[in-house]
Amino acid sequence: MLSISGLTKRHGPRTVLSDVTFQARPGRVTGFLGPNGAGKSSTLRILLGLDRPTAGTALIDGRPYRKLPDPIRAVGSMLDGSGAHRSRTARNHLAWVARAGGVPKRRIDEVLDQVGLAGAGRTRVGKFSLGMGQRLGLAAALLGEPAALVLDEPVNGLDPEGIRWIRGLLRGHADAGGTVLLSSHLMSEVAEITDDLVIIAGGRIVATGPLTEVIAGHATLEEAFFALTGADR
Ligand SMILES: Nc1ncnc2c1ncn2[C@@H]1O[C@H](COP(=O)(O)OP(=O)(O)OP(=O)(O)O)[C@@H](O)[C@H]1O
Numbered sequence: 001m002l003s004i005s006g007l008t009k010r011h012g013p014r015t016v017l018s019d020v021t022f023q024a025r026p027g028r029v030t031g032f033l034g035p036n037g038a039g040k041s042s043t044l045r046i047l048l049g050l051d052r053p054t055a056g057t058a059l060i061d062g063r064p065y066r067k068l069p070d071p072i073r074a075v076g077s078m079l080d081g082s083g084a085h086r087s088r089t090a091r092n093h094l095a096w097v098a099r100a101g102g103v104p105k106r107r108i109d110e111v112l113d114q115v116g117l118a119g120a121g122r123t124r125v126g127k128f129s130l131g132m133g134q135r136l137g138l139a140a141a142l143l144g145e146p147a148a149l150v151l152d153e154p155v156n157g158l159d160p161e162g163i164r165w166i167r168g169l170l171r172g173h174a175d176a177g178g179t180v181l182l183s184s185h186l187m188s189e190v191a192e193i194t195d196d197l198v199i200i201a202g203g204r205i206v207a208t209g210p211l212t213e214v215i216a217g218h219a220t221l222e223e224a225f226f227a228l229t230g231a232d233r
Pocket of ligand 1: 014036039
């Protein structure tokens, strides 16, 4: 369970998050939707212990990230693509992440296979397409067989087949009892993947709940989104 409560973040005079509160529950895929600059990455960075809030808490199974006894098994994450150095091979990158997290080496082949990169393990990351980079980022996130997945814009750069594939992967993770939180600004993809929605605009939560409830009264998620955020088309 991921629990964000009363999260506020200020950069100098600028408030980028105001009292952000929501949960992502086991067995559910939760979509974190908002326009560019709404505060999605800022929230996820705090949740993953990469930044500190001005106020509020962001907890993973009841603890802040930095207090997790075995973080790689509690939460797998992907922010900004794979984060791998261009000169490394996919396998080297995963070996480095596995070593740092105390994950057995056999998991490297398992995750390469799981994300469809079994044939590209010895390819340098600099030669990867955007979609392959996203797959490698997911492979790293899956290494520790984590209970929760936190993914920032995971469908960026994926072609239709890739989007279909990631939808199945995330569904499978949630159906097996895992928690999935993914951010996106792509409404149609989010509507296809998620059970629960959290909509953020201008650093404030404007809607949370099951997808069907958030859309209720609107023709589509897109209509609901523009009505709730007041964003221009
Ligand atoms: N270190 C910082 N100093 C000042 N402002 C910041 C800093 N980091 C983020 N911001 C601002 O906080 C706001 C929220 O940014 P954030 O990256 O969280 O949005 P986002 O919803 O993830 O959008 P995007 O999809 O464009 O990444 C933006 O206006 C951004 O300019």
